[in-house]
Amino acid sequence: MKQFDLCFLGFGNVGRALARLLTVKAAELRSQFGIRYRMTGVASRRLGWRHSDDDFDISDMTLLTSNLADAPQAHSIEEWLSVTRPDVVFETTSLNHTTGQPAVDYLRAILNADAHAITANKGAVVYGYEELSALAATRGKKFYFESTVADSAPIFSLFRETLPAATVRAFSGVLSSTCSVIIETMEAGRSFEEGVRTAQDLGVTETDPAHDVDGWDATVKVCAMARVLMQTPLKPDQIRREGIRELRPQALQKARRENKPYKLIARAQRMADGSVQAIVQPEQVAITDPLGNVRGTSLAVHFELDMMPGLTITSHRPNLQSTAYGLLADFINAVRR
Numbered sequence: 001m002k003q004f005d006l007c008f009l010g011f012g013n014v015g016r017a018l019a020r021l022l023t024v025k026a027a028e029l030r031s032q033f034g035i036r037y038r039m040t041g042v043a044s045r046r047l048g049w050r051h052s053d054d055d056f057d058i059s060d061m062t063l064l065t066s067n068l069a070d071a072p073q074a075h076s077i078e079e080w081l082s083v084t085r086p087d088v089v090f091e092t093t094s095l096n097h098t099t100g101q102p103a104v105d106y107l108r109a110i111l112n113a114d115a116h117a118i119t120a121n122k123g124a125v126v127y128g129y130e131e132l133s134a135l136a137a138t139r140g141k142k143f144y145f146e147s148t149v150a151d152s153a154p155i156f157s158l159f160r161e162t163l164p165a166a167t168v169r170a171f172s173g174v175l176s177s178t179c180s181v182i183i184e185t186m187e188a189g190r191s192f193e194e195g196v197r198t199a200q201d202l203g204v205t206e207t208d209p210a211h212d213v214d215g216w217d218a219t220v221k222v223c224a225m226a227r228v229l230m231q232t233p234l235k236p237d238q239i240r241r242e243g244i245r246e247l248r249p250q251a252l253q254k255a256r257r258e259n260k261p262y263k264l265i266a267r268a269q270r271m272a273d274g275s276v277q278a279i280v281q282p283e284q285v286a287i288t289d290p291l292g293n294v295r296g297t298s299l300a301v302h303f304e305l306d307m308m309p310g311l312t313i314t315s316h317r318p319n320l321q322s323t324a325y326g327l328l329a330d331f332i333n334a335v336r337r
Contacts, residue, residue: 001030001034001035001036002034002035002036002335003036003037003038004035004036004037004038004087004088004335005037005038005039005040005084005085005086005087005088006022006037006038006039006040006086006087006088006089006090006331007039007040007041007042007043007080007081007084007086007088007089007090007115008039008041008042008043008089008090008092009043009044009077009089009090009091009092009093009106009110010043010044010090010091010092010093010094011042011043011044011047011068011092012044012092012094013203013320014092014120014147014320014323014324014327015042015044015090015092016061017320017321017323017324018090018092018324018327018328019039019058019061019064020058020061020321020324021321021324021325021328022037022058022328023058023059025328029332033332033336035332035335035336038054038055038056039052039055039056039058040052040054040055040056040084040085040086041080041081041083041084041086042056042068042071043077043080047068047069048073048074049073049074049075049076049077049079049080050068050071050072050073050074051071051072051073051074051080051083051084052067052071052072052084056068056071077105077106077109078109078113081109081110081113081115082113085113086110086113086115087115087116087335088115088116088118088331088334088335089110089115089116089117089118090118090119090120090327090331091103091106091107091110091117091118091119091120091121091124092119092120092121092327093106093121094121095121095122095123095211095217095220096123097123097211097216097217097219097220097236098236099123099127100121100123100124100126100127100128101123101127103119103121103123103124103128104123104124104127104128104131104132107119107124107128107132107143108128108131108132108135111132111135111136111139111141111143112135112139114139114141115141116136116141116142116143116144116331116334116335117132117136117141117142117143117144118142118143118144118145118327118330118331118334119143119144119145119147119148120145120147120148120323120326120327121145121148122145122148122149122220122221122223122224123220124145124148125145125148125224125227125228126220126223126224126227126234126235126236129224129227129228129233130233141334142330142333142334144156144157144330144333144334145224145330146326146327146329146330147323147324147326147327147330148221148224149175149221149224149225149301150173150175150299150300150301150313150315150318151299151315151318151322151323151325151326152315152318152322152323152325152326152329153299153301153313153314153315153318153326154313155225155229155301155313156228156229157329157333158313159228159229163305163307165307166305166306166307166308167305167306167307168229168230168270168303168304168305169269169270169304169305169306170267170268170269170270170303170304171225171229171267171268171301171302171303171304172265172266172267172268172291172301172302173218173221173222173265173266173267173291173299173300173301173302174263174264174265174266174291174294174298174299174300175217175218175221175222175264175266175299175301176212176215176217176218176264177199177202177204177296177297177298177299177318178196178199178204178205178209178212178213178217179212179213179215179218179243179244179263179264180263180264180294180295180296180297180298181195181198181199181202181204181296181297182195182196182198182199182213182244183195183244183247183252183261183262183263183264183282184295184296185198186247186248186249186252186253187249187252187253187256187261189249189253190249191249192245192247196209196213199212202297203319203320204297213243213244213245214241214243214245215241215242215243215244215264215280215281216236216241218264218266218280219236219239219241219266219280220236221266222234222239222266222267222268222278222280223235223236223239223278225268225301226268226276226278230268230270230276232275232276234268234276234278238278239278239279239280240278240279240280240281241279241280241281242280242281242282243264243282244262244264244282247262247282255284259286259287260284260285260286260287261284261285261287261292262282262283262284262285263282263283263285263291263292263294264280264281264282265280265281265282265283265285265291266278266279266280267279267280290302290310290312291312294314296317297317297318297319298314298315298316298317298318299314299315299318300312300313300314300315301313
């Protein structure tokens with residue numbers, strides 16, 4: 001049985017959910033996978049670069065918070081990685097949809113410190129996928145990112161592990177829980193602002209709700225999937241993007257009555273000349289469509305492949321634990337090989 005030293009870079013809602021999940025799954029990790037772990041470093045904007053010579057107790061979040069406040073502090077990521085000497089770092093910092101920074105720099109430093117880099121930051125995939133994947137291969141480490149698109153739904157690992165030589169010709173998806181919740185709130189006759197508050201109460205919005213409602217979150221996810229699954233480095237400003245601000249309750253209610261409800265749909269397609277065109281916009285979708293019955297916070301992606309006409313992956317009502325599980329699954333897959 002091997003013990004792995006873990007560090008958390010970013011310790012907001014997702015990081016804390018992962019800490020709780022690791023505690024819940026500790027016995028299972030030992031018995032099924034021969035994995036023991038200890039937590040030697042936690043860093044965030046609020047906490048600074050905290051580290052421990054022994055182990056932070058993550059079984060009690062209250063105790064962990066007090067220990068973090070009293071823990072010694074490094075002054076940079078390089079110093080922090082040097083003193084914590086992690087085997088795995090979970091990177092869950094905030095999204096920057098225009099540059100992917102500082103997440104790309106953080107992940108580069110993590111891999112250079114000979115640790116597996118596991119991220120929930122889709123910006124890092126969009127702006128750093130090729131570089132970070134090549135660096136991971138050189139270092140004999142893994143750069144994994146299952147939680148970046150549909151929480152714990154196996155999008156990237158599905159193609160990496162179980163669909164070899166399957167070519168993605170196109171995909172379409174409902175990729176924003178926030179937009180779905182807002183649309184359904186307005187379908188019920190309430191206002192756009194009430195929909196935003198409902199999504200915030202559910203904890204599914206980005207730090208800035210504008211990233212969701214203006215389509216940026218879905219756009220960055222399209223770029224991440226196109227880059228990894230279609231080998232095409234699209235940037236967000238290359239995608240035609242329209243958010244949901246112009247939708248009105250009356251139109252949404254009429255569409256729902258006609259069984260063609262509005263969804264914020266993200267699409268990408270390989271064209272005859274080999275290029276990939278993508279768009280994010282509100283569309284009416286028949287309830288008989290694979291995406292037509294995606295409700296609430298649920299997310300779904302429908303793929304068109306050369307080996308099969310259609311394959312749909314749906315994550316039903318994902319939550320913070322779902323996102324945390326994607327990170328946990330990447331951890332297990334990275335270290336058990």
